[in-house]
Amino acid sequence: MLSLNQVSKHYDNKKMRRGKPVKAVHEVSFELQPNEIFALIGESGSGKSTLAEMIVGLQKPTSGSIIRSEPSASIQMVFQNPDRSMNPYWRIKDIIAEPLILSKRKKQAALEQVSQLAEKVKLPLDILDRYPTECSGGQKQRIAIARALTMSPKLLVADEITSALDPSIEAEIMQLLLSLKDAEGMSILYITHRIETISRFADRVAVMRNGEIEALGGTNEVLFHSSSAYTKALMYACSYEDNSRDTSSSE
Ligand SMILES: Nc1ncnc2c1ncn2[C@@H]1O[C@H](COP(=O)(O)OP(=O)(O)OP(=O)(O)O)[C@@H](O)[C@H]1O
Numbered sequence: 001m002l003s004l005n006q007v008s009k010h011y012d013n014k015k016m017r018r019g020k021p022v023k024a025v026h027e028v029s030f031e032l033q034p035n036e037i038f039a040l041i042g043e044s045g046s047g048k049s050t051l052a053e054m055i056v057g058l059q060k061p062t063s064g065s066i067i068r069s070e071p072s073a074s075i076q077m078v079f080q081n082p083d084r085s086m087n088p089y090w091r092i093k094d095i096i097a098e099p100l101i102l103s104k105r106k107k108q109a110a111l112e113q114v115s116q117l118a119e120k121v122k123l124p125l126d127i128l129d130r131y132p133t134e135c136s137g138g139q140k141q142r143i144a145i146a147r148a149l150t151m152s153p154k155l156l157v158a159d160e161i162t163s164a165l166d167p168s169i170e171a172e173i174m175q176l177l178l179s180l181k182d183a184e185g186m187s188i189l190y191i192t193h194r195i196e197t198i199s200r201f202a203d204r205v206a207v208m209r210n211g212e213i214e215a216l217g218g219t220n221e222v223l224f225h226s227s228s229a230y231t232k233a234l235m236y237a238c239s240y241e242d243n244s245r246d247t248s249s250s251e
Pocket of ligand 1: 011013022023024025042043044045046047048049050051193
């Protein structure tokens, strides 16, 4: 459904004094299959967001090509910080309805669809009359997902959407994404720096490092049998963190 061929994004940074060119993304190639969860993992600064923005069309590659077999509205993105895309003076129902109204849907029909979408993402209906400041972080991500679903996407790009949430809320949102993948028949590009969260979630995974793909394949194969020393180090770091959490919690 989406094919990346040698995609690069280089910033020359000439305007900055002593600015060095940055290869934010360098010669990345992979294909996204219909109805799969594809996790993109890597440390901060490895190029994940830049790649995601090119996939949804927010940025143009410096070189390489991205071939989309779906129309652009079929690719929707949800961001880490939902507040940035929500007008604080609008009620939640109007925030979710906005793409429908912009695509000339009648207000009444749009609001009916909003209620259905709220049920789909398991939001209590009374939230629809509230304002963003009256919602929790997890609820705001459900709202952002509901708004993305108005366009019946074939690909949902989720950029660190659970990174600011408590682990239990993160697990609930990931469970929601799993059920939506099947119910909506869509693919999900799930971007995270938290490698430890994806083992029972993603079908495939790509590990990014310094703008390049370091490892790519089935999730278990990459996480537990990769020959990439970097991937092994990421896995070791998170199991070490988990062990230290276990130790401290048992004290
Ligand atoms: N507009 C820009 N101009 C110059 N350099 C940029 C620009 N945007 C990103 N970069 C650089 O490109 C590299 C990749 O950034 P990117 O935000 O894609 O990484 P990331 O893996 O998403 O990191 P994070 O998880 O912290 O968001 C970084 O070195 C970053 O500083």
